[in-house]
Amino acid sequence: MTTIQDVATRAGVAPITVSRVLNRSGYVSESTRQRVEAAAAELDYVPNLLARGLRSNRTNTLALVLTDITNPFWTTVARGVEDAARARGFSVILCNTDENEAKQEQYVDVLIRKRMDGFLLAPARSTPEPIRKIQKQADAPVVVLDRRIADAQVDLVCGDSYGGSYALTQYLLQLGHRCIGILSGPQAVSTSVERVQGCIDAMQEANIENGAEFVQFGEYTVEGGYSMMQQMLARQPHPTAIFATNNFIAIGALQHLRNVGLRVPQDISLVGFDDLPLSWNTEPFLTVAVQPAYQIGQQGADLLMDRIANSAQANPQEIVLPAELIIRQSCQPIG
Amino acid sequence: MTTIQDVATRAGVAPITVSRVLNRSGYVSESTRQRVEAAAAELDYVPNLLARGLRSNRTNTLALVLTDITNPFWTTVARGVEDAARARGFSVILCNTDENEAKQEQYVDVLIRKRMDGFLLAPARSTPEPIRKIQKQADAPVVVLDRRIADAQVDLVCGDSYGGSYALTQYLLQLGHRCIGILSGPQAVSTSVERVQGCIDAMQEANIENGAEFVQFGEYTVEGGYSMMQQMLARQPHPTAIFATNNFIAIGALQHLRNVGLRVPQDISLVGFDDLPLSWNTEPFLTVAVQPAYQIGQQGADLLMDRIANSAQANPQEIVLPAELIIRQSCQPIG
DNA sequence: AAAAGACATGGTAACGATACCACTACCAGC
DNA sequence: GCTGGTAGTGGTATCGTTACCATGTCTTTT
Numbered sequence: 001m002t003t004i005q006d007v008a009t010r011a012g013v014a015p016i017t018v019s020r021v022l023n024r025s026g027y028v029s030e031s032t033r034q035r036v037e038a039a040a041a042e043l044d045y046v047p048n049l050l051a052r053g054l055r056s057n058r059t060n061t062l063a064l065v066l067t068d069i070t071n072p073f074w075t076t077v078a079r080g081v082e083d084a085a086r087a088r089g090f091s092v093i094l095c096n097t098d099e100n101e102a103k104q105e106q107y108v109d110v111l112i113r114k115r116m117d118g119f120l121l122a123p124a125r126s127t128p129e130p131i132r133k134i135q136k137q138a139d140a141p142v143v144v145l146d147r148r149i150a151d152a153q154v155d156l157v158c159g160d161s162y163g164g165s166y167a168l169t170q171y172l173l174q175l176g177h178r179c180i181g182i183l184s185g186p187q188a189v190s191t192s193v194e195r196v197q198g199c200i201d202a203m204q205e206a207n208i209e210n211g212a213e214f215v216q217f218g219e220y221t222v223e224g225g226y227s228m229m230q231q232m233l234a235r236q237p238h239p240t241a242i243f244a245t246n247n248f249i250a251i252g253a254l255q256h257l258r259n260v261g262l263r264v265p266q267d268i269s270l271v272g273f274d275d276l277p278l279s280w281n282t283e284p285f286l287t288v289a290v291q292p293a294y295q296i297g298q299q300g301a302d303l304l305m306d307r308i309a310n311s312a313q314a315n316p317q318e319i320v321l322p323a324e325l326i327i328r329q330s331c332q333p334i335g
Numbered sequence: 336m337t338t339i340q341d342v343a344t345r346a347g348v349a350p351i352t353v354s355r356v357l358n359r360s361g362y363v364s365e366s367t368r369q370r371v372e373a374a375a376a377e378l379d380y381v382p383n384l385l386a387r388g389l390r391s392n393r394t395n396t397l398a399l400v401l402t403d404i405t406n407p408f409w410t411t412v413a414r415g416v417e418d419a420a421r422a423r424g425f426s427v428i429l430c431n432t433d434e435n436e437a438k439q440e441q442y443v444d445v446l447i448r449k450r451m452d453g454f455l456l457a458p459a460r461s462t463p464e465p466i467r468k469i470q471k472q473a474d475a476p477v478v479v480l481d482r483r484i485a486d487a488q489v490d491l492v493c494g495d496s497y498g499g500s501y502a503l504t505q506y507l508l509q510l511g512h513r514c515i516g517i518l519s520g521p522q523a524v525s526t527s528v529e530r531v532q533g534c535i536d537a538m539q540e541a542n543i544e545n546g547a548e549f550v551q552f553g554e555y556t557v558e559g560g561y562s563m564m565q566q567m568l569a570r571q572p573h574p575t576a577i578f579a580t581n582n583f584i585a586i587g588a589l590q591h592l593r594n595v596g597l598r599v600p601q602d603i604s605l606v607g608f609d610d611l612p613l614s615w616n617t618e619p620f621l622t623v624a625v626q627p628a629y630q631i632g633q634q635g636a637d638l639l640m641d642r643i644a645n646s647a648q649a650n651p652q653e654i655v656l657p658a659e660l661i662i663r664q665s666c667q668p669i670g
Numbered sequence: 671a672a673a674a675g676a677c678a679t680g681g682t683a684a685c686g687a688t689a690c691c692a693c694t695a696c697c698a699g700c
Numbered sequence: 701g702c703t704g705g706t707a708g709t710g711g712t713a714t715c716g717t718t719a720c721c722a723t724g725t726c727t728t729t730t
Contacts, residue, residue, distance in 0.1 A: 001474065003716055014680045019718060027677050046472050049448040050394070051716035054385040054685050069413075070612070075405055082431075091445050094429055110426050113384045137381050139336065277405070338686055349710045354688060362708050386686035389715050 011039035063116040069096040080297025112138040128152040141307035148190035157300040159291025164323030165198030176334030181239035183228040225252020241269035269331035346374035398451040404431040415632025447473040463487040476642035483525035492635040494626025499658030500533030511669030516574035518563040520555040560587020576604035604666035
């Protein structure tokens with residue numbers, strides 16, 4: 001394994017000069033630069049990032065910890081992070097927690113030990129502990145994605161859950177729906193709470209007071225959507241419209257509706273939150289509010305790298321990106 | 336940031352003893368162990384893996400480079416790798432190349448610099464260069480996943496493309512199909528070649544000689560499937576059955592068939608390679624050959640870690656795992 | 671003409687851990 | 701009483717790189 005010293009010897013300079021050439025830092029004459037580059041190429045020199053990181057206290061690596069890599073929302077976020085990071089010379093290490101707190105803790109531990117320069121975290125649960133731990137043990141900034149964490153002094157980038165669900169609900173109200181069933185994620189996750197609240201508030205403003213009665217809490221999964229839909233239909237009379245608060249819940253709901261022979265939108269209207277890839281269904285027909293996943297990743301990464309660059313402790317920022325309403329064919333007017 | 340020296344001082348021992356406690360290596364008396372562990376806990380000690388890696392020349396980290404993280408086949412492989420790695424105390428760094436050679440090269444470079452202990456690689460193209468590069472520059476073993484690479488002296492773990500497609504074809508032949516259209520991946524990728532060959536061979540054994548005439552080569556994507564299906568239907572007479580050689584191609588093919596109003600299986604039969612998650616369609620109906628993705632990941636990782644442990648250079652292994660035929664409702668007999 | 675800056679290079683130490691070797695103490699076996 | 705093994709601990713060097721400071725040569729400025 002050839003080292004910087006070998007390259008230096010071959011080029012007839014000191015190791016530090018090789019370092020300057022490789023990192024484009026400090027002054028190096030053109031002729032020296034060429035000699036060094038030639039020597040490095042001839043020797044097939046590969047810098048040792050472990051040594052560099054140890055000495056410089058910088059790894060040029062961001063950690064991205066997210067909850068579900070099978071959800072296209074998150075793969076899109078990841079792509080945004082990747083691109084932003086690459087543009088500024090950072091690598092990204094991606095870890096998937098499966099919404100599992102224990103896994104999350106394991107990953108966070110390893111990432112701290114590996115001395116990440118910064119952390120992008122989509123917390124599995126709404127507790128501030130993992131964030132505190134990073135802030136305490138790793139002298140590195142944290143940006144939280146997607147979910148609000150109470151009591152955490154930390155930057156946040158997320159989509160407008162409240163606004164998106166408010167807009168979806170207004171749309172359903174316009175169509176004449178007066179009873180809307182909400183299939184929600186876990187009660188302990190901020191996005192769930194906000195999406196439910198946005199819906200209830202919109203109904204309240206339309207003088208519908210019992211909006212909160214038709215809420216089911218569950219998991220952000222296909223299975224969760226399926227069983228919540230089942231429970232929702234058990235009520236009499238059941239809602240004329242369903243708000244599935246995430247894309248997997250929407251799929252589960254659709255599966256159950258199809259199983260019991262209810263057609264969308266003829267028999268019941270359905271709206272969702274976050275889109276499904278075009279490829280998954282033969283034709284997109286679901287009306288949804290879409291968060292700008294790519295931008296969430298991109299802006300999160302940029303904010304994080306800004307923090308890394310000027311470790312000046314500005315106050316925590318909260319960036320909320322608007323959700324877009326996409327109207328398709330999954331709803332019908334009442335009457 | 337507290338170091339091993341701080342812990343040592345506090346526990347009244349030498350740094351090396353702390354190291355022994357933390358790594359459970361060498362002899363340490365019970366009382367010393369407890370003092371050290373207490374000291375480490377009190378000081379919130381976090382080992383620096385950069386330093387450890389630099390000195391010991393081991394990072395306990397595997398690189399996993401794959402081509403498409405949005406494909407459930409690969410996320411399942413990744414899960415297999417993760418689990419196998421965790422079981423033996425390794426971390427995994429996952430990189431997604433999007434089938435893009437330039438991205439792949441970038442990732443491989445960074446991973447070598449970061450001194451991975453081993454590489455799991457699903458090559459974007461069938462050239463041996465990236466493998467050679469790793470073998471030359473990084474003193475670390477490589478295991479190739481899924482795709483056979485000519486001229487590369489390297490371990491391989493993959494599914495049985497040939498056998499799976501042979502079995503699918505036999506099934507179609509049993510149903511009386513005599514003209515089967517093949518929608519294939521890139522000609523430069525071994526899985527494509529093998530799947531096409533398995534199909535052609537099965538037909539030949541049934542005395543169908545013109546099997547090779549109904550092959551389209553394209554990309555392993557939804558768009559690829561769509562346009563290949565289109566071209567296939569342009570032929571007169573068109574095949575009575577279609578073999579989509581990967582899951583995304585199958586989706587694209589289905590989309591085009593629906594667009595032109597052809598029903599599966601009433602108007603045309605369709606089989607696929609590798610499954611789709613239950614959640615993606617409201618009900619699974621596609622007959623497919625399924626590779627054991629999780630096992631591919633798991634066995635690949637295990638083989639790799641074996642190589643790392645005994646760096647003895649046994650001959651390259653080739654592990655081919657059987658594909659399973661799952662018969663559903665996407666095919667009808669002829670006549 | 672002297673001072674101040676840009677340009678160019680190098681020497682030395684240090685980052686935080688483990689490899690390697692050395693040392694002591696104790697015990698078993700002949 | 702000697703040899704040789706296991707148990708337990710530490711000293712020192714070193715992994716490959718960059719931080720920090722020093723030094724020297726040119727220009728440019730005042």
